Amino acid sequence: MAPPSEAPDVAVTVDLVVLTVREDTLCALAVRRGIPPYRGRWALPGGFVLPDEDLPQAAARELAEETGLEQLTGHLEQLATYGAPRRDPRMRVVTVAYLALAADLPAPRAGGDAAAARWAPVAELLAGGGRLAFDHARILGDGLERARAKLEYTPLATYFCPPAFTVAELRRVYEIVWGVVLDPRNFHRKVTRAEDFLVPTGGRTSRKGGRPAALFRRGGARLLMPPMLRPDPGEPRRPP
Amino acid sequence: MAPPSEAPDVAVTVDLVVLTVREDTLCALAVRRGIPPYRGRWALPGGFVLPDEDLPQAAARELAEETGLEQLTGHLEQLATYGAPRRDPRMRVVTVAYLALAADLPAPRAGGDAAAARWAPVAELLAGGGRLAFDHARILGDGLERARAKLEYTPLATYFCPPAFTVAELRRVYEIVWGVVLDPRNFHRKVTRAEDFLVPTGGRTSRKGGRPAALFRRGGARLLMPPMLRPDPGEPRRPP
């Protein structure tokens, strides 16, 4: 509500869960730490909030620094804030996590405290506890859960796709993020019927086999209505 | 991601959107500021995060201090974090907002920097911009939106009710929070059929007129399935 007379010993950072789909796998941006603590371990990209910077600005700046991604493409939203007293052994650090979604991007570049940066499969980063530095496994898990949930009722999945995409590409996104298999016919009807969800560009794809698919771009709808229903997972996925 | 060598000049607080339903009105807890800035204006309750305290702890402590509410009853979740550079004119303050829901409570007590505290109708606090101090109108608006959305697919509405309640009382909560009128018969079926949503206590109410209603308590379900659908608003509401 109100600040104290004296400034407490706290630092505020932003951390980023940047998700993309590459080679039929859901991947997150990870950086290798070049300094202690957790030196040599993978972590989520992030950094300090500058004195004259709002939180979304800080997140967008870090995102651009790490990926070169323009803010015009992709999606960025606040995820949650993590501030356990000893989540960073050096001092009290409260971090505001952001979730970013982007189409397949060129390989990231290292910089700052990061010795390296790469797109890592989310499953790999979350497997076997303790791979990620700090509480970043939990943050990544929360980001993944948020993304999965929002695919149901928002156009978020389209942010994983290039500017023009086919219905099948969009369906792949759902299948990969949710880890399920969806019926291509029902999916097609659903997304093409939803008001303002997809806009036909008029273009068509050409491929080796099969009928060419129509190309679409993201429409103006902010909600997918009726929502896409997520089947309970467990089904296997076919090979790429 | 990693803290700096030197601590930046930032303070971290928690602010609370505490919602309750009293006298057929959705109300939020508001405190009157006793010190500048915004002296004499109403604000959301909140305070500093203590050095050895996690964020949810800080929120729960502030909630208990302001309302006397035990953590056993009610609901508390993180809402969002607000950190615009000049949201507090004195210094950089990043605040982590929490959303709390509670059944009708005794009148709150003032304390700390607050000259007074009261339950104020949400509509009143949000009407005519600039009533609330800082960016608290926006925070309250976000909390309201979150609460409204989560009534659809979670048992959140039951936290507005006393430990044992009737289906009609629960329906009133939905109607008041959403500002709509719901069909009592369909509502009854829906909530009583949903798995683990309501548990009959065996008790019954006695009233002046009409058949006594069965009493229920909140079940163990964390999701309401299938979800309650929110009709588009606009309908008037009958008098209390």
Added chain:
DNA sequence: GCAAAAGTGTTCTTCGTACACCCATGG
């Protein structure tokens, strides 16, 4: 023509909506 992928139609069932109707109590 055949394989392969896009896209349409059809059936069955589930679930929301509207509303008629019955139940149980106080006065």
Added chain:
DNA sequence: CCATGGGTGTACGAAGAACACTTTTGC
């Protein structure tokens, strides 16, 4: 016995699941 609200049954339509079937391309 009647007013008042609690609770059940039923008919209709919208939408999801499953799947047969047609369309349009490359080879």
